[in-house]
Amino acid sequence: MVSAGMSGAAKDRAGEEALGGSIETAEGFGAGDEKERRRETIAEGKFVITSIRNPLEIKELAQSGHFVLVSLDAQPEVRFARMIRRGRKESEPSTFESFIEAEKKEMASADKNGQQIKDCMAMAQFHILNSGTIEEFCQKIYALYPKLEEAASFERPPWDRYFLDLAMMVGMRGTCNRGRAGCVIVKEKRIMTTGYVGSPPGLAHCDDIGHWFKQTIHEDGSITQHCIRTVHAEANAIAQAAKYGIDIDGGTLYCKMEPCLDCTKLLISSGIKKVVCEKRYHAAKESREMLDEAGVKLEVLQDTIEEYAGQRKLG
Ligand SMILES: [Zn+2]
Numbered sequence: 333m334v335s336a337g338m339s340g341a342a343k344d345r346a347g348e349e350a351l352g353g354s355i356e357t358a359e360g361f362g363a364g365d366e367k368e369r370r371r372e373t374i375a376e377g378k379f380v381i382t383s384i385r386n387p388l389e390i391k392e393l394a395q396s397g398h399f400v401l402v403s404l405d406a407q408p409e410v411r412f413a414r415m416i417r418r419g420r421k422e423s424e425p426s427t428f429e430s431f432i433e434a435e436k437k438e439m440a441s442a443d444k445n446g447q448q449i450k451d452c453m454a455m456a457q458f459h460i461l462n463s464g465t466i467e468e469f470c471q472k473i474y475a476l477y478p479k480l481e482e483a484a485s486f487e488r489p490p491w492d493r494y495f496l497d498l499a500m501m502v503g504m505r506g507t508c509n510r511g512r513a514g515c516v517i518v519k520e521k522r523i524m525t526t527g528y529v530g531s532p533p534g535l536a537h538c539d540d541i542g543h544w545f546k547q548t549i550h551e552d553g554s555i556t557q558h559c560i561r562t563v564h565a566e567a568n569a570i571a572q573a574a575k576y577g578i579d580i581d582g583g584t585l586y587c588k589m590e591p592c593l594d595c596t597k598l599l600i601s602s603g604i605k606k607v608v609c610e611k612r613y614h615a616a617k618e619s620r621e622m623l624d625e626a627g628v629k630l631e632v633l634q635d636t637i638e639e640y641a642g643q644r645k646l647g
């Protein structure tokens with residue numbers, strides 16, 4: 333879906349006619365009920381609104397969803413000639429000098445709520461200079477369509493998505509292929525430390541010499557095996573804070589899946605107050621209970637269990 337706005341000083345209708353196709357056009361954004369109606373119409377699909385003359389209109393339109401602003405301009409001489417050619421209205425200026433004078437008021441009115449086309453144009457993501465023929469203008473519009481689609485589909489990631497994606501990227505440096513987990517610890521939306529799964533500095537990595545497996549025999553007699561060569565991503569992020577004296581007290585920890593029991597104890601002890609994970613960990617029941625008891629908030633975005641090699645019980 334694209335909602336495109338046009339702001340510009342071109343005083344002819346050629347631009348609007350050229351938009352044609354499946355895209356509707358309408359002038360301005362209006363006020364009150366009309367504004368609401370326009371917003372609903374925009375939400376339905378592709379729509380072009382022309383003659384945007386105040387930044388407040390753009391702010392309103394931007395709230396409607398995937399909105400892209402395009403500025404249209406042409407040299408004053410060209411626009412004046414076009415106005416004369418299409419037949420000047422009685423209210424419109426008759427000389428080039430009065431045309432320029434009138435335009436100054438439209439570009440930057442003394443009234444902040446009045447016409448502020450200059451500010452509007454500065455807010456545009458795309459600019460079209462419409463100083464040639466209608467055919468040339470059409471070509472520019474058609475060339476712009478895919479870019480409009482791309483710009484309109486852009487979505488700024490929300491904070492949790494941003495930090496979780498960063499944690500994923502950090503995890504790519506991991507050195508144990510059983511799960512290259514990454515972790516980011518954040519305070520007040522700022523990254524304090526990062527960590528990824530790997531051997532302590534200076535020691536050999538799983539990826540180079542293989543895993544170091546230990547088996548665990550559970551109460552029900554089942555056996556699982558775990559690689560114990562590495563420091564987990566969460567523990568490494570906490571260790572980095574300790575090493576460099578970074579305050580993570582009250583912070584939020586982002587990681588791929590729910591923390592294991594050891595990391596849970598560490599993060600509670602280091603003052604982490606919230607944990608945000610992408611997925612569940614198959615053996616996180618005790619971690620969940622401990623976090624709950626310690627008053628640490630746990631958010632899991634996808635209610636699915638992260639799969640990795642060897643998580644199945646051996647016996
Ligand atoms: Zn390993």
Ligand SMILES: [Zn+2]
Nearest residue numbers: 564591592595
């Ligand atoms: Zn862990």
